[in-house]
Amino acid sequence: MAKVKGTIVVDIEKCxxxxxxxxxxxxxxxxxxxxxxxxxxxxxxxxxxDGCTGCSNCAIVCPDGVITVYRQKIG
Amino acid sequence: xxxxxxxxxxxxxxxxxxxxxxxxxxxxxxxxxxCGHGTAHRIIAEVIEEMDIQSEIIGIxxxxxxxxxxxxxxxxxxxxxxxxxxAVGTAVxxxxxxxxxxxxxxxxxxxxxxxxxxxxxxxxxxxxxxxFINNGIYGMTGGQMAPTTLEGMKSSTSxxxxxxxxxxxxxxxxxxxxxxxxxxxxxxxxVHDPSHVRKTKKAVRKALEYQKKNxxxxxxxxxxxxxxxxKMAPVEANNWMVENMxxxxxxxxxxxxxxx
Amino acid sequence: MEEYKLMKGNEAIAEAAIRAGTDGYFxxxxxxxxxxxxxxxxxxxxxxxxxxxxxxxxxxASINMLYGGAAAGKKVFTSSSSPxxxxxxxxxxxxxxAELPCLIVNVARGGPGLGTIQPGQADYxxxxxxxxxxxxxxxxxxxxxxQEMADFVSLSYDxxxxxxxxxxxxxxxxxxxxxxxVKFKEQEPRMKTPPDWATVGKPADRGPNIITSLDLDPAxxxxxxxxxxxxxxxxxxxxxxxxxxxxxxxxxxxxxxxTSARICQKSMQLAREEGIKVGLFRPxxxxxxxxxxxxxxxxxxKGMLSVELSAGQMVEDVRLAVEGKIKVHxxxxxxxxxxxxxEIVLALKKQIIGG
Numbered sequence: 001m002a003k004v005k006g007t008i009v010v011d012i013e014k015c016x017x018x019x020x021x022x023x024x025x026x027x028x029x030x031x032x033x034x035x036x037x038x039x040x041x042x043x044x045x046x047x048x049x050d051g052c053t054g055c056s057n058c059a060i061v062c063p064d065g066v067i068t069v070y071r072q073k074i075g
Numbered sequence: 076x077x078x079x080x081x082x083x084x085x086x087x088x089x090x091x092x093x094x095x096x097x098x099x100x101x102x103x104x105x106x107x108x109x110c111g112h113g114t115a116h117r118i119i120a121e122v123i124e125e126m127d128i129q130s131e132i133i134g135i136x137x138x139x140x141x142x143x144x145x146x147x148x149x150x151x152x153x154x155x156x157x158x159x160x161x162a163v164g165t166a167v168x169x170x171x172x173x174x175x176x177x178x179x180x181x182x183x184x185x186x187x188x189x190x191x192x193x194x195x196x197x198x199x200x201x202x203x204x205x206x207f208i209n210n211g212i213y214g215m216t217g218g219q220m221a222p223t224t225l226e227g228m229k230s231s232t233s234x235x236x237x238x239x240x241x242x243x244x245x246x247x248x249x250x251x252x253x254x255x256x257x258x259x260x261x262x263x264x265x266v267h268d269p270s271h272v273r274k275t276k277k278a279v280r281k282a283l284e285y286q287k288k289n290x291x292x293x294x295x296x297x298x299x300x301x302x303x304x305x306k307m308a309p310v311e312a313n314n315w316m317v318e319n320m321x322x323x324x325x326x327x328x329x330x331x332x333x334x335x
Numbered sequence: 336m337e338e339y340k341l342m343k344g345n346e347a348i349a350e351a352a353i354r355a356g357t358d359g360y361f362x363x364x365x366x367x368x369x370x371x372x373x374x375x376x377x378x379x380x381x382x383x384x385x386x387x388x389x390x391x392x393x394x395x396a397s398i399n400m401l402y403g404g405a406a407a408g409k410k411v412f413t414s415s416s417s418p419x420x421x422x423x424x425x426x427x428x429x430x431x432x433a434e435l436p437c438l439i440v441n442v443a444r445g446g447p448g449l450g451t452i453q454p455g456q457a458d459y460x461x462x463x464x465x466x467x468x469x470x471x472x473x474x475x476x477x478x479x480x481x482q483e484m485a486d487f488v489s490l491s492y493d494x495x496x497x498x499x500x501x502x503x504x505x506x507x508x509x510x511x512x513x514x515x516x517v518k519f520k521e522q523e524p525r526m527k528t529p530p531d532w533a534t535v536g537k538p539a540d541r542g543p544n545i546i547t548s549l550d551l552d553p554a555x556x557x558x559x560x561x562x563x564x565x566x567x568x569x570x571x572x573x574x575x576x577x578x579x580x581x582x583x584x585x586x587x588x589x590x591x592x593x594t595s596a597r598i599c600q601k602s603m604q605l606a607r608e609e610g611i612k613v614g615l616f617r618p619x620x621x622x623x624x625x626x627x628x629x630x631x632x633x634x635x636x637k638g639m640l641s642v643e644l645s646a647g648q649m650v651e652d653v654r655l656a657v658e659g660k661i662k663v664h665x666x667x668x669x670x671x672x673x674x675x676x677x678e679i680v681l682a683l684k685k686q687i688i689g690g
Binding site: 135136145152156166169170171 | 401403411543
């Protein structure tokens with residue numbers, strides 16, 4: 001079976017740090033940054049390049065629509 | 076766009092599986108972090124894009140937190156007076172019957188000051204789609220008690236909790252409009268987690284499809300959070316909503332049209 | 336050529352509206368204007384021209400339906416009477432603030448409160464000084480006959496669309512209910528192309544049209560208010576309508592509109608039979624008020640009596656125009672009472688000539 005791998009791109013300056021994506025991620029690969037963006041919010045980022053499956057759960061719960069998702073079959 | 080990119084090599088158009096719909100523009104929404112309004116806006120916009128009706132739809136914004144929603148949608152919109160969106164939408168649809176019309180209102184707007192307009196639009200069976208965002212509080216004015224504030228729930232005008240003998244009962248507007256002959260589709264949904272977002276989006280699609288078929292009023296309540304008004308962090312607010320709001324405002328379809 | 340018809344003022348408004356190419360009527364029954372919607376429903380304008388007629392759940396809903404219809408670029412109107420028009424004030428303010436064209440007919444009755452169902456002119460302040468919140472003005476037309484009830488409908492739409500501003504026809508229960516001969520214009524087609532600002536669905540080649548009266552940025556809101564005031568200034572300069580009857584040789588003048596103006600015409604005749612030279616100045620636009628024209632007249636005569644079915648509202652504008660140069664008084668009856676021509680002559684003698 002082909003494995004899928006994904007990644008996300010977070011629009012950092014538009015992220016408000018609500019963390020709803022963190023709880024929505026089935027593989028727990030989203031964390032909140034220590035540093036803050038221009039608005040003073042910590043922002044979401046992918047903490048494990050191999051753990052993301054590109055399922056889009058984080059993006060579809062994001063109230064601000066700041067997450068773009070890519071997915072690729074490997075192997 | 077500032078970003079912290081991981082797996083750079085995957086970022087190619089052919090690998091794209093999700094991006095924000097073009098029916099929303101790039102303005103940063105003014106909503107508080109984690110507010111359900113943003114998600115509700117986005118899935119309505121996604122359905123508009125998927126149905127390819129961007130040039131045929133007119134939205135009616137309310138008074139409340141979403142008063143400025145027309146700043147985010149790439150569709151023609153009108154801003155109604157407090158509670159009057161169903162009356163405004165009624166006229167637009169009757170005068171432009173070939174177009175799609177949706178209203179979007181909060182609980183204060185739809186279920187308090189605009190109760191008459193809501194009930195009569197639904198009872199006449201106006202062929203519009205009504206979105207009702209219920210977070211049990213007046214968010215924009217600073218967290219006052221709403222018609223849907225739960226018993227015992229604290230707000231700035233029920234600081235010791237909603238006391239039923241003194242303040243009256245919370246109103247189940249969606250159950251009420253489901254009784255009316257003019258509504259064809261009445262459902263209560265939520266947008267706090269991926270599965271509910273997907274379900275709500277399906278409901279939005281159905282509602283607009285029913286409008287296309289002139290089947291009457293379609294009414295979608297979205298039970299939502301108000302982190303600021305509830306004085307909770309976003310994730311905590313969503314958990315509180317699941318535990319406290321859903322038992323009183325149970326999710327699911329209240330009325331579905333008979334399949335022909 | 337079309338023949339005269341014998342009709343009530345309220346019915347004449349309704350027929351004229353169909354012929355003016357109205358797209359939608361939204362209203363709620365209230366005496367003494369219910370014939371407007373009754374006539375429309377009986378005439379089936381949806382078959383004649385495709386016009387929508389809807390009985391709303393309240394005046395509040397009616398005026399907000401007008402907002403929606405006007406924002407969709409359509410020709411829309413509503414009609415009501417004083418208490419109902421009070422209910423509409425919030426919506427009228429929004430319509431003015433969103434710069435939407437529409438027609439609001441007030442077939443006024445005696446007040447305050449539920450008042451009475453007989454004719455009144457005590458809504459002058461409400462109609463001409465704003466009525467709702469914020470700095471705005473309606474264009475206000477005051478018909479004095481059934482013919483003018485009909486004629487002012489298309490005039491209202493012309494002004495409303497020219498300036499993107501709500502227009503009110505301020506009539507009263509007497510003119511609404513009375514039957515007179517009236518001749519109508521030919522049927523005009525309904526508008527085919529919406530104005531470019533209308534919310535009709537956003538085509539790909541333009542940005543979204545937004546109809547709103549909200550701007551949270553106070554500097555921008557102030558600029559918008561300045562723009563509104565510029566528009567009102569232009570309307571004041573260009574759109575004043577009035578009528579002068581027998582003012583050339585007059586020593587005195589009645590100032591009156593609508594039903595009062597009709598009674599004053601008889602009073603003029605009675606006064607002239609007694610050798611008192613009286614003219615009649617009839618403002619047709621109550622806003623913009625013909626201040627300059629009243630000023631000009633005041634320079635030729637000795638006194639003015641403002642005759643109104645109220646405790647004296649328009650008289651304040653007459654006094655502003657006259658600037659204390661000659662005597663100005665008010666005579667009126669209230670709460671649905673109508674003065675006789677004789678009592679107006681008596682009032683002229685007591686308050687102006689002998690006073």
